[in-house]
Amino acid sequence: MFKHFRRMLSIYKGAGWHFALSQLLVALAITATLLIQTLNGQLVNQGVQAGNVDVVINTSLWMIGLAIIGAFFSIGNAVYAVIFSEETGNYLRVKTYRKAQSLSFGNIDRFRTSDLLVRLTDDITNIRTAVLYGMIIILQAPLAILITFILTWVMAPSLIWIMGVVMVVVVIVMGFLLNGVQKMFSDRQQRLDQVNSVLQENLAGVRVVKAFVREKHESRRFAAAAEELRKTSLAPAIRIAMVNPATNIIVYLATAAVLYFGGSGVMVSQTLSLGQVVVFAQYLLYIIVPMVMLAYLLPYLESGETSAGRIFQVLDAEPEVQDKPGVEPIDWERLKGGVVFEHASFGYRSEDGQMESAMVLKDINLEVEPGQTIGFLGATGSGKSTLVHLVPRFYDVVEGRVLIDGINVRDFPQSQLRQMVSLALQEAVLFSGTVRANLLVGRPEASEEEMMEASAAADAHGFITAIPERYDARVTRRGNNFSGGQRQRLSIARALVPKPRILILDDSTSAVDVGAEARIQKALRGLLGKTTTFFVAQRISTVLTADQIVLLENGRQVAVGNHTQLIATSPLYREIFESQLGKLEDLPSSVGGSRQELKAEGGPA
Ligand SMILES: Nc1ncnc2c1ncn2[C@@H]1O[C@H](COP(=O)(O)OP(=O)(O)O)[C@@H](O)[C@H]1O
Ligand SMILES: [Mg+2]
Structure with a gap:
């Protein structure tokens, strides 16, 4: 899974420590947050209920301190994530550009300029976004879920079933909302490409359009492409917009369930303390939010994966024309400028790199004397x-030879x-x-x-x-x-x-x-x-x-x-x-x- 994406993270070794540091900070920030919640339980049970003011004040101070430290960890994580994603983007941009420069005419024919432009802009932006969100959330969310689950198991085992139900509900609802969004995103990207190419062609050829009085026609053509884009953008946008209200509904219902079952545990059967219930209500949030964030993140990661694949297509492209290994410059004295074509034939390759069947040059034989x-x-x-x-x-000939002063x-x-x-x-x-x-x-x-x-x-x-x-x-x-x-x-x-x-x-x-x-x-x-x-x-x-x-x-x-x-x-x-x-x-x-x-x-x- 995420083959290209993982390769992309490892390609940029120079800043790997930014990544490691940010993930360490994430772990510390989560620990601080969860500690605060645990202290919260202590505050209610041993402070408020027991009427112990010292415990209330002490615990509160600890909680404030932890909150500040946790905030710094979070900020640190965000900063390193931003640095890493920007540096990765820049690194890939420069590397891809340099690669594009090193390619032969034949490679460039097949990538096309507009295509390379999209790769150098949109695709790199996608990767940057995926790296950024990925770094902030990818470890944080599963880690938070795991730790919270374990803590709940320890603190309030009798309520853990509510957590299980909530988790299943979140998976179902988010799966319903976000499943297929990635596909819609990529459809939208294709539409966007179409709109861009209509736009590019028309703006570049705006004089021709005017000369032939085709403005109305071209505007209509563009409006049609734009309308298609609007339609394909709508569905994923609505799905994404529904994530927030759906999450809220889940949170409200879950809180109601906690109050009902937890409240009866405290007051009726007296199997639970008030502190346990308060902490559990908080823990529930700490489960729901990262799960939603993960679901939300997946389409971004997937489109980052697609884009990384497209970037690697360029980075992995072998220049069609390459120097022979160990080739040495020829002595300039020897070079007079005589050119010979010997049974030279040539055909361009098709888009997939295969040889075109039709030869564009057939059996060329020429002898040009120097001068x-x-x-x-x-x-x-x-x-x-x-x-x-x-x-x-x-380009290299397909058959025959081209010689300069007798040298191939x-x-x-x-x-x-x-x-x-x-x-x-x-x-x-x-x-x-x-x-x-x-x-x-x-x-x-x-x-x-x-x-x-x-x-x-x-x-x-x-x-x-x-x-x-x-x-x-x-x-x-x-x-x-x-x-x-x-x-x-x-x-x-x-x-x-x-x-x-x-x-x-x-x-x-x-x-x-x-x-x-x-x-x-x-x-x-x-x-x-x-x-x-x-x-x-x-x-x-x-x-x-x-x-x-x-x-x-x-x-x-x-x-x-x-x-x-x-x-x-x-x-x-x-x-x-x-x-x-x-x-x-x-x-x-x-x-x-x-x-x-x-x-x-x-x-x-
Ligand atoms: N980069 C290319 N990729 C694929 N086919 C090409 C490319 N350049 C030229 N051709 C094709 O090769 C043939 C010869 O083109 P070209 O050498 O440009 O002709 P001329 O210079 O005599 O007008 C044409 O059929 C053209 O369509
Ligand atoms: Mg020509």
Whole structure:
């Protein structure tokens, strides 16, 4: 029972003593409370009934003293419980975040960002609550019940049957009220997830919603999700709200029973003392309250258990791509930037981690010399991004090999690979901060000149220096204060700053106008020199001058060659070319030089 939860308590060894201390304090607090009740009996029997003022005063003072000490123990327990639960939450949060950072692209595909977010927030909150309540109540309640039961047995054995009946009644009533509440809670959590995802999607896409005048429709969709949430929240809330009045009714009835049976014991059969009855009435409370608290706690513990399981899913995830044990960096002298694909095939895994049956890349064979430029053309979904992601080993090929300078990418430390290969990803995401901080992400020690040189080559220096703060200009969240084309140019500059051996630009100029694209190409050629460059493009104009052009269709390379060769040999290439740049016959003979005047744009469908 509570497998994940127990594992979670033991995972955080550093604060284990907080837990131990809090439980010790709980035991002391209970002992003090029960001692007070025992003294209470003494006070009635030997003080009040016997008319002994000294006993009354002495016993009262002892009781006050014990009450104060007991209160301190309780406070101490609560404080340590809070400290422990907060530290556990924080520890798990940091550990989970670090783990999420260490995962490979493949793992992250399957967890999804929103899912990881929920795990890092809601699930950790659930665990914290469960730990907190658990620590305050979990030992306290059974201990209190046990001690009280034993004391009753000793003090007033003739009334113990009332206690037995009360305990059975509490179990039945609480079982009726709270059984299934955990299930309702988790249903509610699922609804909440749905509401959150509708909310997230719509708020993120609020511009699209407005552009298509879908506000009313989306509001209705959200109201429906919210209504479902309200309905599923209602049932458990009512059950929980009934716990208190039900407990009160049990207490009143039990007290009435004690007065009836205890009173006749004192006055009729004289088998009981008044003190015994008073103490017993108190003990009854000490049985009922912890039992109710336990019942109340169980759903929280259960949802903490579920959440702990979800956290462990992340913590236990093995990064799909891992360094070989004991792998050593390759001598940089050896690395020139030649890339070879040998019968490489690749397929993404499905959500449960199984291999997808359909291969996204099939039997790719390429040989790229150091310093060459290679362009990739193909419809969206043809596998261009996937192919270039195999070079820095974001994913491992399923069949075949990818080699850099004759060495399998699996034989490099990942850190060296990523140093050697620099990418401008298809989606140009910037971090909030300054332009400079964004540009230097890959190589913080780069000089000011190197940074500006890279920006100039990416045609970004111009618009950066047009901002008054220049390189200290603020970048807001995800770079939203820059246009799509500007973000792309910053992202290219960011990839250039580390001076990589291999540069990959994945559709990085799709939002840049044709003129700027030509400027970037020209500047890159000057700057790159010996850098091997992979260009992924929708526009054929981007790859015209490449040493090799690869045409991808449904994950297969259907044609490889330079522009002249492909025009001669590949009907598909001709078709793409003509659809974008016009009929071949109408063009001047040197296509490369005239492409700036061509205004046709856009990609194959
Ligand atoms: N992370 C992913 N998980 C699962 N399938 C993916 C993932 N990324 C891409 N795909 C699928 O792989 C195929 C190739 O995608 P991609 O390489 O992005 O194509 P391109 O860059 O040419 O548009 C598509 O069918 C796409 O749906
Ligand atoms: Mg792509």
